[in-house]
Amino acid sequence: MLKKLLRFIQRGGPAFFMARKHRHDLTAVSDRTSRIKRGDLLAFIVLRNETIRIPYFLDYYRALGVGHFLFVDNDSNDGLMDRLAAAADCSVWHTAASYKEAKFGVHWLNYLLRIYGSGHWCLTLDPDEFLDFPHSDSRSLAELTAYLDQEGKASFFAIMLDMYGEGPVDDAGYRSGQNPLDVCPWFDATGYYQDRRPNYGEWWIRGGVRRRVFFPDQPEHAPALNKTVLVKWRWYYAYIASTHIAWPNRLNRPHFSDTLAPTGCLLHFKYLSLLREKVEEEMERKEHYAGSREYQRYLDGLNDSAVLWSPASVRFRGWRQCVDLGLMNVGRWF
Amino acid sequence: MKLAFIILAHEDPANLLRLMQRLLVDGDIVIVHWDKKNQFDMQAAAQAYFDAESMRRVRFARRVAVEWGRWSMVEATLAGVQELEQSGTVADYAVLLSGADYLIKPLSALKAFLRAHSGKEFIECVDPDIDPWVVQGLVKERFQHHHWFNWRDNPQLFDWSLKTQKKLGLKRKIPGQLKPHFGSQWWALTWPTLKQVLAISRRRAIRQFFKTTWVPDELFFQTLVVAVVPKTQIVSSGLTFYHFSHQGRPLVFYNDHFDFLSRQQYFLARKLSPQATRLRDRLDDMLEQPTANSGGVTSLSKQLGSYQHFIAVQWRGIPDRRVVGRQLDAWYGDLEWNKKPYFVILAYYGAQLEPLRDALNDWPGICCYRELFHGSHIDYGLPDMEHPFYPADKPALRDMKRPNFLVDLIHAHPDQLTGFILRLPSGNEMEKVVIFDPQATIVFVLPDDCYLDADNDGLDWHNAFDNMVMYDYLAELQRAGKKLCRVNASRHIIPADSIKEVGAYLCALQTTVSR
Structure with a gap:
């Protein structure tokens, strides 16, 4: 019992205190969190200069039933506030502090999640990520979370496409x-x-177009595609490495102990023409993971005008197709 | 025939009003118990929603703060029954349902059914001595011991109190000559029976006893009805379709469940998701325009075929599909779920296999690659059949996990039987993978013993080594009990007869696959 408690403090403590420390980075620009109702689905987003994506992003997740959006604006200068100032379901915190120092935004997210997300189902997203889940054409995200609640599961696993x-x-x-x-x-x-x-028990998934085009010679360096984006948050929970790894370890389990649980796909729209500007800026700032190694690859790829499409590529047709391809599970959600 | 519907509801006023409207169309009365914990003014909302005529047939029961699994649930139901008694209306049957239920057959069909079975009590009553009924959890402990704590709020205290009572040997006595029975909470009872139950429920000893049972709503009415009505009068099933999963949780129905629900030979369904608006719309359409299959229930029965099929398939994952977030053996990778056969030509380094490969590629439906697991590049040997995701000059993509590459390639051409050459020793352990893969068919090329009569001086060491490796591995294959097609090369060339044999062997495999 005592051993368990000690290990709990040892592993959860650092995330907790780092989040506390980094709360000073954040200044509320528009705080409408008093409008959050009990049982609302919340979305947490860290972004920098991605305002162009915001209108569709908000439409998509409002349609899924997200009740409130909490943004951390990492010093954008493309008019983010003009977009969000009028939205009654958006709260924005501004920070000019280092993204890297805050463990790529994780400490900011952990802080906001603890203060506003506890007791809610929380989506933690980038503005270029769109969640799809089993039966998304006939069932709502609220029905999925109600099901997970009923089954006693606190997280929903997704693979990034x-x-x-x-x-x-x-x-x-x-x-x-x-x-x-x-x-x-x-x-x-x-x-x-x-x-x-082994450490956090997370399923480490790599592959897809990133590995194939940007990491063909060192495929093991390809970025992770496993994401636990939907969690019923409690005050002591934490993300460890982006949304790839959550803590406690049980949140990283995709399935029930006895049978399969539903899992989702997170459609990731990084490879738009916006990428070049982003990559060039990030190469200057060096604020990304592993010395922005990933971004160097992207830049090289862009300069070679790499084509990502190949004859074996598949056109997206919805969740049934993902289930058929073995990328999504329905689990026992009848 | 006049019915009284007693609705227990605690949330979702919009859908409750919708349900009430459905139930009120035929001159019946509706009694609503609105949970005291919900501050929403349901009575005012109903008054605004219904006209005066309908409102005369709507009544609101005394409100109780309902706690799941506790006596308050029965208290709320009894409050509804009391309200019915005070209203003075004479109803033939009272039907208990919840706010999350909905009609799945027209009211006219329900009334016709009740008329045909007049005087029967529709309540599930199961004797725990015969059938435990409960899917997972406590059965007799529910009434043999006191339960002061709610398991949902204090699971540890709940378990502790139960354990302590068991240890001390404390067992409760059941008042009167009651024989406890279990059953679903939802029933339809005749008014005389209900009145008797109400009278018994006013006895202090009875109330005291049930107050500290666990989930009394699945115990109280069932036990009392058995006590006051002869067993022949009881149809051991309510009018509500419900089903519990293997984990003991009620199924929830969504917009895509219309066909499933309309198949059920019941009149009400439990429970519909609050957001399932389209499902309710479709049920409404069906209720308003009854077709041949929407009425005429002769006996209450669950049609669970599609559900059981779904569970049987999903329990282990869809066959022949990867399950994200599950892998039994990292070393085996995607081959674990692959059900598509393929073949491997295992040969020694010196064997000349191009004639064999050409002959196989001439067979329709067979595609034989060269050395896919060559050390320096992916040696496809078939320029039109390369996998676009794995360029020949990028072996690192393949080597990250070789079984996954293999599975991707096998599935790239669904109508082809795929194979490749693996020369031993391969140096990449693929021969150890295929030996245990039931989907792998092995064509085994053995060298002749020409090393003995080598022309120059005594022994050809290359050939001797090949012989050793191949016979070693052959012994290993035989130990593993793997079936194989054995081919003997002569002077490194495979005889024409053997080539035909291999072709026929693989073709037989192909026909068994397509069948």
């Missing part, structure tokens, strides 16, 4: 408010690798 268009990335232009699926409807249906890692 990188979406891309037919031509070079620079040609995939995106207008604000447009459905990104119109620009990037393709994804890799095969070529995914999953392994369970």
